[in-house]
Amino acid sequence: MKVGIANDHAATDMKKAVMKHLQDEGYEVVDYGTDGYESVDYPDYAEKVCHGVLSHEVDLGIAICGTGVGISIACNKIKGIRCAHCSETYSAEFSRRHNDANVVAFGARVVGEEIAFQIADTFLKTPFEGGRHQRRVDKINKLDER
Numbered sequence: 001m002k003v004g005i006a007n008d009h010a011a012t013d014m015k016k017a018v019m020k021h022l023q024d025e026g027y028e029v030v031d032y033g034t035d036g037y038e039s040v041d042y043p044d045y046a047e048k049v050c051h052g053v054l055s056h057e058v059d060l061g062i063a064i065c066g067t068g069v070g071i072s073i074a075c076n077k078i079k080g081i082r083c084a085h086c087s088e089t090y091s092a093e094f095s096r097r098h099n100d101a102n103v104v105a106f107g108a109r110v111v112g113e114e115i116a117f118q119i120a121d122t123f124l125k126t127p128f129e130g131g132r133h134q135r136r137v138d139k140i141n142k143l144d145e146r
C-alpha cells in the first residue's frame with residue numbers, strides 16, 4: 001500500500017518518526033512536506049496530501065499539524081476527502097470500517113509517537129465494511145454538492 005503524508009512546521013519531527021515507522025512496516029510512503037521548521041500554512045499541505053489521495057498517487061493519507069484540528073478541517077473542505085481527526089485507535093479503526101475515511105489526521109502536540117504509530121497502523125490496515133455504511137458515505141459525498 002502507498003501512503004501519503006503531509007504536515008506543517010509543528011509536526012515535522014512527528015512526520016519523520018511516523019514515516020520511518022511505516023517504512024519499517026513495509027509501506028511505501030510519499031512525503032508531501034513540509035520538511036523544515038519554518039512556519040508554513042497547514043491548508044497548503046492538506047491540499048497536497050489530499051490531491052495525492054484523489055489522484056490515486058497514494059491509497060490513503062496522513063495529515064499532521066500541532067493539534068490535528070486545522071489540517072483536518074482543511075482536508076475536509078476538499079471534495080471527495082473524508083478526513084478523520086483521531087487521538088486514539090478506536091476512532092481510527094471505525095473511521096475506516098464505518099466512514100471509509102481516506103485521510104487520518106492527528107496532532108503532533110497532542111499524541112505521543114507510540115500512539116501516533118498505533119493510530120496510523122490501525123487506520124491503514126482496517127478495511128471499509130460497506131453495506132449500510134455505504135449508504136451513509138454516499139450521503140456524505142452528496143454533501144459535497146451542497
Ligand code: RB5
Pocket residue numbers: 008010042065066067068069070071
Ligand atoms: C501552528 O502553530 C498550529 O496552529 C497548527 O499546527 C495547528 O495546530 C492548527 O490547527
